[in-house]
Structure formats: structure tokens, C-alpha cells
Amino acid sequence: MERSATRKFSGGKLLKVTVRSEAGVIQEVRITGDFFVHPEDAVEDMERALRGATVTAVRGILEGKVEGGGITTVGFKLDDLISMIEGCAG
Amino acid sequence: MDRLRVIDFAAGDPFYNMALDEAIARRIGSGRGPPTLRLYGWSPSAVSIGYFQEVREEVDLDFCRSKGVEVVRRLTGGGAVIHTEGELTYSFAVKEGDPAVPKDVQGSYARICTPIVAALRRLGVDAAFRPINDIEVQGRKVSGSAQTRRFGAVLQHGTLLLDMDFALLPALTVRAEKLKDKGAADVRGRVTTLKEILRRDLNKERVGALVAEEFGRGFECELMRGSTSKEEEGLVPELAERYRSREWLFRR
Numbered sequence: 001m002e003r004s005a006t007r008k009f010s011g012g013k014l015l016k017v018t019v020r021s022e023a024g025v026i027q028e029v030r031i032t033g034d035f036f037v038h039p040e041d042a043v044e045d046m047e048r049a050l051r052g053a054t055v056t057a058v059r060g061i062l063e064g065k066v067e068g069g070g071i072t073t074v075g076f077k078l079d080d081l082i083s084m085i086e087g088c089a090g
Numbered sequence: 091m092d093r094l095r096v097i098d099f100a101a102g103d104p105f106y107n108m109a110l111d112e113a114i115a116r117r118i119g120s121g122r123g124p125p126t127l128r129l130y131g132w133s134p135s136a137v138s139i140g141y142f143q144e145v146r147e148e149v150d151l152d153f154c155r156s157k158g159v160e161v162v163r164r165l166t167g168g169g170a171v172i173h174t175e176g177e178l179t180y181s182f183a184v185k186e187g188d189p190a191v192p193k194d195v196q197g198s199y200a201r202i203c204t205p206i207v208a209a210l211r212r213l214g215v216d217a218a219f220r221p222i223n224d225i226e227v228q229g230r231k232v233s234g235s236a237q238t239r240r241f242g243a244v245l246q247h248g249t250l251l252l253d254m255d256f257a258l259l260p261a262l263t264v265r266a267e268k269l270k271d272k273g274a275a276d277v278r279g280r281v282t283t284l285k286e287i288l289r290r291d292l293n294k295e296r297v298g299a300l301v302a303e304e305f306g307r308g309f310e311c312e313l314m315r316g317s318t319s320k321e322e323e324g325l326v327p328e329l330a331e332r333y334r335s336r337e338w339l340f341r342r
Contacts, residue, residue, distance in 0.1 A: 011222050014169075016144075032144045032342055034169035036222075038195060038239045040141055074167075074195050074222060 003088040006033075013075025019088035026053050026089050035075035042071045055090045058082055091190040091309055095316040097128040099178065099298040104136035104160045109329035111181045111247055112165055113322040118183050119242030122321065124314070125184040127305050129298035132173040136160040137261050140168040140236065144342050147263070154261050163339050166247065168223065168236035172261050176253025176283065178294045180206070180301060183245045190309050191244050199223050199235060202246045205304035206233060210250075212300060215287055223248075230282035250301070251283040252292045 004018040018030040029050045037043050042065065049061050059082050065071065066078055073081075102110070107130055117123030135157075139148050141164055148170040154161055159172075173179065182202055184191055192198045203219045210217035210225070210232070217233075220226045225233035235248030256278060264277050284292055306313040332338050 013222070016147075030342070032142050032147070034140050034143060034167070036167035036195065036237065037142070038237075040165075040167065040238060040240065043142060072195055 005084045005088050007080065007084060009076045011075055015076045015081065017084040017088055019085060021089045024054055026050050029085060031081065035073065038072045055086055058085050058089065091125045091184055091188050091311050093124060093312045093314050094305060094309065095124040095126045095314050096302045097126065097316060097318060099129040099131065099295045101131035101133040104132055104162045105330040105333040106326065107132065108162055108164060108333045109326045110318065110322065111245060112329050113325035115183045115243040115245040116241045116325060117322055118185050123319065127302055128181045129301065130179050131177060131294060132179065134158055134160055135174045135255065135258055136162055137170055137172050138162050138164045139170045140164060140166065142167055142342065143170060145339055150261055150263050157258060159258060159261050161339060162333050164236065166236035166238045170262050171234060171249060172258055173249065174255035174258055176251065176255065178250040178252055178297055179247065180250065181245065181247035183243050186239055186242050186244050195237065196221060198244065199237065203235060205308035206250065206301060208304040208308060209301045213284065213288065215284060227282060227287055231280055232282055232284065251281065252294060252297060253285040254283050
């Protein structure tokens, strides 16, 4: 099952999340849009970390990434990203 | 930052342009390149897309092919941009941690855009910075910027629309929702150029020199007219090859 969600945030940035999941387990996540994340590699790192995760694990995994890595998002908040992924995977 | 190297305006191939910005940032990050302001243009015209964008969502590839418009993925985030002959592009790079540039990203956009706003005002244009990363005149965008922090450097590049070939706008497939809250129905309504505002043609070299002067003033540093180093030029071919590759363009 593949689902995607697109949201636009104040400040104008657009965030699109596409999640392919099977029986509640995430197979693949793609995070795209015209936002900024520093360091940029953090996005692919998050996508990789979510492979094989269940919906309930999404928040813990992503919060863990941000805590450990000094990651800055510009244009959206981590919470927005988490709820969009959860929405697509659940 | 006591001194800023200025690389004067030259129009370049899109892949070369992105490769040189990256080469400059890499050298700075490894402590072997000076803080740099580079002014350049695009020949041929090109669409650049943000690092995180899906090329198929943003660009009409058939249109680009038919018009000879190149498409390149940037190293920086942000949105898709059409770069045509009337554009003056700048890139500014310093070592990460340089006190001249605030650590917080939003503050650093405002800081680096300040000299550009100042240059516009000297031209008689009532320009203002609009967060996150735009400069507007009467509510319409005349300049957009994007930043990356990699290799130990901060690199910000951006546009300044002296003029624009609006006939190439269909290269971008902009979603209506992107423009809604900015009060514009389409990109044509969202964007303006200095030519539209001032009703005259401006010279890119001259405006570039003005921008450089304002960077010197704004960052209180000495301007050193310079060119690219051998080391930077040495990095360019391989980087340009990557920017030109389908793999890089279609990675998202």
C-alpha cells in the first residue's frame, strides 16, 4: 500500500511524504519538497531508519535522530513530519 | 571575515555553475579557500531544483528539452527556479562558524540578504527581505536564496532578477497551493524584475559590482577582486559530471 500526503506550511514551504507499507510495516518512506534541512543528509538518514519500522515506532526513531544529530529543519517542524508519516503508514 | 574574494560576473553552463559553487565551498570548508562572493549568470537557460525536490513534480521535462533549457539539481534545498539570461546570480560562501554569519539558519538568510537589499535600494528599488528566503518589492519576489551547510562551509546562492524570459516559465510546473498564501495566482504574478519596476535595462556587471560593494560594507570587510584558484578549477570537472548525470537529477 502506498499513500502520500502533502502539506504547505506558513512561510510557504511544501512537504510531501510518500509511504509504502505492508501490514503496518513501513517498506519505504520518501520525504520531498522545497524545505531546508541541515545537514541535508539527515533526510535520507531518516528515510533509511524508518525502513522496517511500525507506525508506533516512527516518533521514537525520528526524535532520536534529531536529538543525536543537531539537525535543523527550516519550513516545517519535526512534529509535522512525524504526524504526516504516521498518517500515511497507519 | 576580514577579506572577501569577489569573482566578477560571468555567464556559465548550469552544471559548471553548480560545480564551481560546490568547489568553492569545499575548499573553504577544508580551510584552503577564502570567503568568496561569486557573481554569475546562466547560459543556456536552466531550471534548478532544490536538493529535496522530485524532478518530475516540479519540471516539465519535455518543455525544457524542446526549448534547450537544461535541468540541474542543486546542492541546496528550497524550490525550483528558472534561470534565464536576465538573471544575476550570486553565491556567497564562508567557513562554518565564521562570526560574520549567524549560526541560526533564519538569521543567516537575513544577514546574507541584507547587502542585496541594500544594493537594490541604491538602484532606487524599495526592496525588503521576506522570511524565509526571499527578497520582495511591493509584495512580489525579485530574489530568492538557498543555503547549505556542508563540507565545513556555509554556502548561500540566490537570484536577482534584472530581467527574465517569461516565455520559459512553463518549464516549471508549480502547484497552485504553493502560491495561494502569497496572494498570487501563478508564478508570473508572484515574480517581478528590476526591468519591470525601473522600466529600464540594467547591466549585470554593474549591478554585480554594486552587490559586491554592499557585501563589503555590510560585512565590514575588504573586497579582493579575484578569480577561481587552480585547485577549485581542478575540482570542477568531476563535480560538473555529477551534476550533469541522470542519477543525480533523478535521485528524487
